[in-house]
Amino acid sequence: MMQMRIILVCVIVRIMTLNQLTPCETATVLAIDLPFELRERLAALGVKAGRRLSLVHRLGAHGPLQVRAGSTDFILRAREAAGIKIKR
Amino acid sequence: MAKTAKQRCRIAFVGMPNTGKSTLFGRLTGVRAKSGNWPGVTVELLSAKIILGAKTVEMVDLPGLYSLHGFGEDERLVRHFLEQESVSLLLVVLNAVQIERQLPLVLQLKALELPMLVVLNMADEAANLGIHFNTASLAETLGVPVHLVSARRGDGLAELKNQLANAVASVDERFSVKRDDLLIEDDRLEQEAERIVSAGVDFPHTLTETMTDRIDRVLLNRWAGLPIFVLLMYLLFQAVYGLGVPLQDGMKWQLDLLRQSGLEPLLVNSSPVLKSFVLEGLIDGVGTVLTFLPIILVFFVLMGVVEDSGYLSRVAFLVDRAMSKLGLDGRAFVMQIMGLGCNVPALMGTRVIRTRSQRLLAMLIIPFSLCSARLQVIVFLTAALFPPHLAALVMLSLYAVSFLIAFLSALIWKRQFRSNETLLLEFPPYRFPTLRSLLMQGWYSTRQFLEGASGYILGGVLLIWLLTHYPFDLPPASPGTLAGQLAQVLHPIFAPIGIDSILSIALLFGFVAKEIVLGGMAVIYGAGEDKLGALLATRLDWVQAYSFMLFILIYTPCLSAVATIRREAKSWGFTALSVVWPLLLAWLVSFVFYQTARWLQG
Numbered sequence: 001m002m003q004m005r006i007i008l009v010c011v012i013v014r015i016m017t018l019n020q021l022t023p024c025e026t027a028t029v030l031a032i033d034l035p036f037e038l039r040e041r042l043a044a045l046g047v048k049a050g051r052r053l054s055l056v057h058r059l060g061a062h063g064p065l066q067v068r069a070g071s072t073d074f075i076l077r078a079r080e081a082a083g084i085k086i087k088r
Numbered sequence: 089m090a091k092t093a094k095q096r097c098r099i100a101f102v103g104m105p106n107t108g109k110s111t112l113f114g115r116l117t118g119v120r121a122k123s124g125n126w127p128g129v130t131v132e133l134l135s136a137k138i139i140l141g142a143k144t145v146e147m148v149d150l151p152g153l154y155s156l157h158g159f160g161e162d163e164r165l166v167r168h169f170l171e172q173e174s175v176s177l178l179l180v181v182l183n184a185v186q187i188e189r190q191l192p193l194v195l196q197l198k199a200l201e202l203p204m205l206v207v208l209n210m211a212d213e214a215a216n217l218g219i220h221f222n223t224a225s226l227a228e229t230l231g232v233p234v235h236l237v238s239a240r241r242g243d244g245l246a247e248l249k250n251q252l253a254n255a256v257a258s259v260d261e262r263f264s265v266k267r268d269d270l271l272i273e274d275d276r277l278e279q280e281a282e283r284i285v286s287a288g289v290d291f292p293h294t295l296t297e298t299m300t301d302r303i304d305r306v307l308l309n310r311w312a313g314l315p316i317f318v319l320l321m322y323l324l325f326q327a328v329y330g331l332g333v334p335l336q337d338g339m340k341w342q343l344d345l346l347r348q349s350g351l352e353p354l355l356v357n358s359s360p361v362l363k364s365f366v367l368e369g370l371i372d373g374v375g376t377v378l379t380f381l382p383i384i385l386v387f388f389v390l391m392g393v394v395e396d397s398g399y400l401s402r403v404a405f406l407v408d409r410a411m412s413k414l415g416l417d418g419r420a421f422v423m424q425i426m427g428l429g430c431n432v433p434a435l436m437g438t439r440v441i442r443t444r445s446q447r448l449l450a451m452l453i454i455p456f457s458l459c460s461a462r463l464q465v466i467v468f469l470t471a472a473l474f475p476p477h478l479a480a481l482v483m484l485s486l487y488a489v490s491f492l493i494a495f496l497s498a499l500i501w502k503r504q505f506r507s508n509e510t511l512l513l514e515f516p517p518y519r520f521p522t523l524r525s526l527l528m529q530g531w532y533s534t535r536q537f538l539e540g541a542s543g544y545i546l547g548g549v550l551l552i553w554l555l556t557h558y559p560f561d562l563p564p565a566s567p568g569t570l571a572g573q574l575a576q577v578l579h580p581i582f583a584p585i586g587i588d589s590i591l592s593i594a595l596l597f598g599f600v601a602k603e604i605v606l607g608g609m610a611v612i613y614g615a616g617e618d619k620l621g622a623l624l625a626t627r628l629d630w631v632q633a634y635s636f637m638l639f640i641l642i643y644t645p646c647l648s649a650v651a652t653i654r655r656e657a658k659s660w661g662f663t664a665l666s667v668v669w670p671l672l673l674a675w676l677v678s679f680v681f682y683q684t685a686r687w688l689q690g
């Protein structure tokens with residue numbers, strides 16, 4: 001029981017979503033939990049499971065995010081960023 | 089892939105958005121398409137015939153696409169083109185800096201088994217970032233020729249042209265693609281792309297902080313970003329007047345010269361009708377519009393610089409939160425800004441918005457953007473009726489009204505056009521204008537203006553001349569003339585908003601093109617640019633003038649804009665709404681303003 005709780009805590013701590021990242025931090029994409037069409041478009045921008053991402057800038061706590069994947073910069077809203085699971 | 093019989097060789101340009109296809113197309117064909125540092129600027133197929141080696145070849149610039157399987161309108165269009173039309177060669181354009189993520193598209197296209205040539209564009213930016221390409225190795229692993237060029241600077245284009253000439257020399261057929269081939273998914277493309285890139289491209293270990301990053305740190309600042317945007321727009325307008333007004337004076341001077349020492353002596357003995365037609369119709373009417381040409385041109389060139397700089401995506405980022413409250417997103421605001429030049433390209437640019445309802449909402453508000461044609465009338469009236477120290481304030485207030493009305497409309501209609509559109513927008517690096525791009529932009533806008541608007545203006549102004557002068561024995565624009573009679577009919581509508589009924593004739597024609605309004609006023613009052621201002625000042629007081637300007641600003645989009653809305657929305661109902669709603673709003677706003685102002689005056 002105790003062990004399970006520890007594992008659970010670890011999982012909670014390590015897996016987060018893109019909108020929880022702070023600027024200048026880099027993370028690896030674990031999974032993308034978004035509609036198919038959006039997933040395709042993100043893939044075309046270089047956002048796929050296993051890829052590295054970094055948060056460049058964001059406007060306030062609920063504002064849009066500027067994200068860098070490789071040599072591509074793009075922006076998206078916090079709502080969609082919440083569907084991208086990452087690990088630091 | 090299916091072969092078709094002998095036909096002219098056709099080369100199609102394909103690639104992701106904003107990779108420089110249009111720039112390259114312009115360089116190779118001499119035909120200039122609109123380019124902008126903003127994805128989705130190419131929204132119509134542009135084609136040109138050029139001679140390559142010993143052959144005439146047709147080149148087609150297709151809109152950008154992220155993947156062959158995408159669902160956007162552009163992707164569908166490209167698929168449709170490859171399936172229904174046939175091509176001899178695909179010219180695939182990549183942004184060399186982003187080769188890693190653009191290569192899968194190349195592999196998708198390669199699977200179609202069409203003859204193909206890959207162009208790595210933006211060699212200059214890649215070199216600045218320290219990225220090195222081994223094109224021989226890339227070509228070998230890809231199995232197609234690869235060329236490194238900079239379309240903007242012109243590096244490597246001569247070789248590319250030679251290679252293209254060689255490639256098409258032996259091609260006499262075109263191929264079309266089967267729909268099923270277009271939709272094959274292949275998971276291995278990904279790994280293959282990685283393999284090819286790691287073998288043929290040298291990336292620097294750490295990407296250094298670029299100039300773009302440094303500029304962004306200031307321009308995207310949470311607090312300073314928006315004020316800086318407003319300041320930049322203000323400077324833009326200052327520059328337009330600073331550069332445009334002296335040029336405008338030169339133009340006036342030439343027209344006067346033409347009139348006084350050329351036409352007047354020539355016409356002394358001709359019939360009064362002909363004389364009035366030439367002097368009052370052509371010179372006063374069309375000439376008055378022409379004197380604004382320099383300002384409009386400077387304006388378009390500077391807007392072109394802004395569009396090309398990459399700053400507009402940053403603006404979309406800055407305003408997105410606010411726009412989401414209106415049921416729109418940052419892109420719709422950028423279209424408003426593009427609309428300041430001309431509403432038509434802005435309306436077409438809404439294609440980057442994927443949900444239909446949000447796209448319609450954006451199209452509904454774009455026509456409120458104070459385009460350069462309306463700007464002429466407003467600049468003229470402001471200069472004529474307000475003291476210089478107030479003129480700038482009046483102009484500013486009208487821009488404010490323009491945005492307010494647009495936002496208000498979005499608020500009112502957002503429930504009818506509800507959507508859950510997502511915002512996903514690429515940030516290109518900042519790019520600064522080259523002398524060549526400035527000159528091209530200027531030349532292109534002049535040609536567009538002269539080809540597009542001049543016919544309307546000439547026709548409209550001459551028709552107004554006829555209406556205000558027929559029957560020829562009556563004094564011009566008097567109640568007995570055709571225009572005078574028409575004005576009587578319109579009187580009940582325009583009297584409550586303080587617009588002289590004879591001026592309403594000009595408004596009627598402004599529906600065709602707003603440029604006609606000013607020329608029409610000159611004809612109606614029988615005064616050219618030099619005297620019109622003074623004359624207007626005696627006929628209108630400032631309240632009437634402001635009400636007139638409000639009406640011009642808001643009422644129905646011009647005919648080309650309406651045609652564009654109809655074409656893009658594919659709905660007559662929506663087109664009707666986009667005509668009736670502004671008309672209604674224009675009348676209401678002018679009414680409230682005019683009546684309140686009069687009541688306050690006592």
Ligand SMILES: Nc1nc2c(ncn2[C@@H]2O[C@H](COP(=O)(O)OP(=O)(O)OP(=O)(O)O)[C@@H](O)[C@H]2O)c(=O)[nH]1
Nearest residue numbers: 106107108109110111123124128130152238239240
């Ligand atoms: N630095 C650099 N910029 C370039 C080069 N070629 C094009 N550009 C710029 O890239 C931007 C996009 O160019 P376009 O020609 O509009 O691109 P496009 O692929 O037609 O874009 P869409 O219309 O969105 O499909 C413009 O700002 C160009 O000035 C190049 O070789 N080097």
